[in-house]
Amino acid sequence: xxxxxxxxxxAETRQKIMDATAAELASGRSFDTLSLREVAKLAGIAPxxxxxxFHDMGSLGxxxxxxxxxxxxxxxxxxxxxxxxxxxxxxxxxxxxxDYNFANQGMSRMILLESMSRQSIFREAAQTMFTTMSRDLAxxxxxxxxxxxxxxxxxxxxxxxxxxxxxxxxxxxxxxxxEDRSRHVEAAIVQLRMIMRGAEAMGQEARNxxxx
Amino acid sequence: xxxxxxxxxxAETRQKIMDATAAELASGRSFDTLSLREVAKLAGIAPxxxxxxFHDMGSLGxxxxxxxxxxxxxxxxxxxxxxxxxxxxxxxxxxxxxDYNFANQGMSRMILLESMSRQSIFREAAQTMFTTMSRDLAxxxxxxxxxxxxxxxxxxxxxxxxxxxxxxxxxxxxxxxxEDRSRHVEAAIVQLRMIMRGAEAMGQEARNxxxx
DNA sequence: AATTTCAGCGTACAATTGTACGCACAACTG
DNA sequence: CAGTTGTGCGTACAATTGTACGCTGAAATT
Numbered sequence: 356x357x358x359x360x361x362x363x364x365x366a367e368t369r370q371k372i373m374d375a376t377a378a379e380l381a382s383g384r385s386f387d388t389l390s391l392r393e394v395a396k397l398a399g400i401a402p403x404x405x406x407x408x409f410h411d412m413g414s415l416g417x418x419x420x421x422x423x424x425x426x427x428x429x430x431x432x433x434x435x436x437x438x439x440x441x442x443x444x445x446x447x448x449x450x451x452x453x454d455y456n457f458a459n460q461g462m463s464r465m466i467l468l469e470s471m472s473r474q475s476i477f478r479e480a481a482q483t484m485f486t487t488m489s490r491d492l493a494x495x496x497x498x499x500x501x502x503x504x505x506x507x508x509x510x511x512x513x514x515x516x517x518x519x520x521x522x523x524x525x526x527x528x529x530x531x532x533x534e535d536r537s538r539h540v541e542a543a544i545v546q547l548r549m550i551m552r553g554a555e556a557m558g559q560e561a562r563n564x565x566x567x
Numbered sequence: 568x569x570x571x572x573x574x575x576x577x578a579e580t581r582q583k584i585m586d587a588t589a590a591e592l593a594s595g596r597s598f599d600t601l602s603l604r605e606v607a608k609l610a611g612i613a614p615x616x617x618x619x620x621f622h623d624m625g626s627l628g629x630x631x632x633x634x635x636x637x638x639x640x641x642x643x644x645x646x647x648x649x650x651x652x653x654x655x656x657x658x659x660x661x662x663x664x665x666d667y668n669f670a671n672q673g674m675s676r677m678i679l680l681e682s683m684s685r686q687s688i689f690r691e692a693a694q695t696m697f698t699t700m701s702r703d704l705a706x707x708x709x710x711x712x713x714x715x716x717x718x719x720x721x722x723x724x725x726x727x728x729x730x731x732x733x734x735x736x737x738x739x740x741x742x743x744x745x746e747d748r749s750r751h752v753e754a755a756i757v758q759l760r761m762i763m764r765g766a767e768a769m770g771q772e773a774r775n776x777x778x779x
Numbered sequence: 780a781a782t783t784t785c786a787g788c789g790t791a792c793a794a795t796t797g798t799a800c801g802c803a804c805a806a807c808t809g
Numbered sequence: 810c811a812g813t814t815g816t817g818c819g820t821a822c823a824a825t826t827g828t829a830c831g832c833t834g835a836a837a838t839t
Contacts, residue, residue, distance in 0.1 A: 361806050365816070383685035388599050390796060403798075404817045411797090460685075468680055471738045473595035473672075478742065509757055516732055516758045523731045526683045530690065545721055546728045553765030573836055577786070602826060615828075616787045623827090 369408045372398040373419055380461025386416055413476050420477055423462040424484035430455060435495060445547050453540060456525040467522050489518045508557025516550050581620045584610040585631055592673025598628055625688050632689055635674040636696035642667060647707060657759050665752060668737040679734050701730045720769025728762050
């Protein structure tokens with residue numbers, strides 16, 4: 356089949372809309388100032404053609420968040436598998452996440468922003484992505500601590516803190532000049548290590564107070 | 568003077584605009600979907616009268632952020648002065664901040680959101696408020712640690728983490744049902760303590776490696 | 780008392796918005 | 810090959826936007 360099938364053509368146009376939107380988000384625009392007509396123009400289609408792919412701008416937003424979240428989660432898994440056994444897993448994870456953030460600025464910002472909006476239809480979707488990552492990290496922390504024979508206090512809370520720091524500094528990085536960037540990355544790594552130390556200290560304490 | 572002076576009258580109208588905007592933000596609207604006409608209607612004035620007080624919506628936003636930041640900073644100072652010497656300064660600070668956040672939902676959300684936007688004219692203002700609070704807290708942490716005779720590693724980074732957690736969970740609280748709220752507050756407190764432990768552990772380490 | 784100032788209003792207009800409606804034409808189905 | 814399907818387009822319209830312009834009446838100044 357050299358002729359483009361209808362399904363494929365439609366999928367391509369759909370992706371063209373999503374890509375155009377993501378690009379515009381990356382340039383600094385906030386999602387809710389983006390009009391349907393503008394997106395259509397950016398995607399190179401007629402305003403009314405938009406409706407052939409999304410019911411409204413809300414559906415487009417949800418699709419964007421979903422696609423981004425899936426990619427990010429599998430990426431982090433991949434990093435852990437590969438880096439497992441290396442000396443600095445924290446560093447590689449952080450750098451990978453930040454690189455991904457940087458390559459997908461618009462979406463990263465949108466997700467963090469929308470997760471904190473109030474009546475946003477995206478809030479739930481964004482928060483789900485958030486807690487998924489957090490739980491995932493907590494699970495990994497426990498596994499890793501057990502491997503090292505170090506007790507860990509409140510692993511889920513530690514993971515929450517870490518994810519919070521990762522995302523906030525991740526976004527802050529996007530507004531930072533290139534020369535300051537590595538300094539911020541190093542700072543974030545120290546902050547994560549600090550949390551690890553705290554969790555270990557609390558785990559140690561719990562063991563002393565409540566010996567096995 | 569029973570007659571209302573012109574200056575006073577103008578100041579009142581100006582505040583009426585700001586209050587109406589803050590109220591609308593609190594109900595979940597994002598600032599950049601708010602139109603000048605809408606704000607004017609909410610404040611009970613004609614659209615064109617808006618210009619007598621602000622040059623445009625941007626000026627209004629800046630005025631809102633500035634006013635909020637000042638109030639918040641003096642509030643936190645006040646808490647520290649009052650609670651100084653008590654057993655749980657962390658707890659009182661956290662609860663005060665969260666209460667203030669709750670009472671000023673719209674503004675709290677807006678500041679956090681705008682600090683992470685990109686080409687927003689508010690970003691700088693919001694970030695300034697952010698770093699001011701962070702530096703302020705770091706200074707206090709050092710002072711407090713010295714008083715207790717405990718060395719602290721990376722106090723500024725510890726403060727950064729704390730502020731990040733305070734703000735993110737502070738916002739998250741606004742989207743939380745009343746019965747879950749106290750549970751989240753307790754979690755935040757543990758997270759802050761964890762960071763303190765981490766900082767102390769790192770301070771201890773530095774002392775051992777690099778004895779005085 | 781006469782004059783100036785200025786907050787607030789109403790009208791007006793060009794842009795931009797979401798979307799309803801119907802047509803065209805290429806891809807599919809039988 | 811004839812018929813159906815459905816993507817994409819152009820037109821059209823009512824709402825809403827920011828803001829320019831000129832007026833009014835009361836407070837402030839002289």
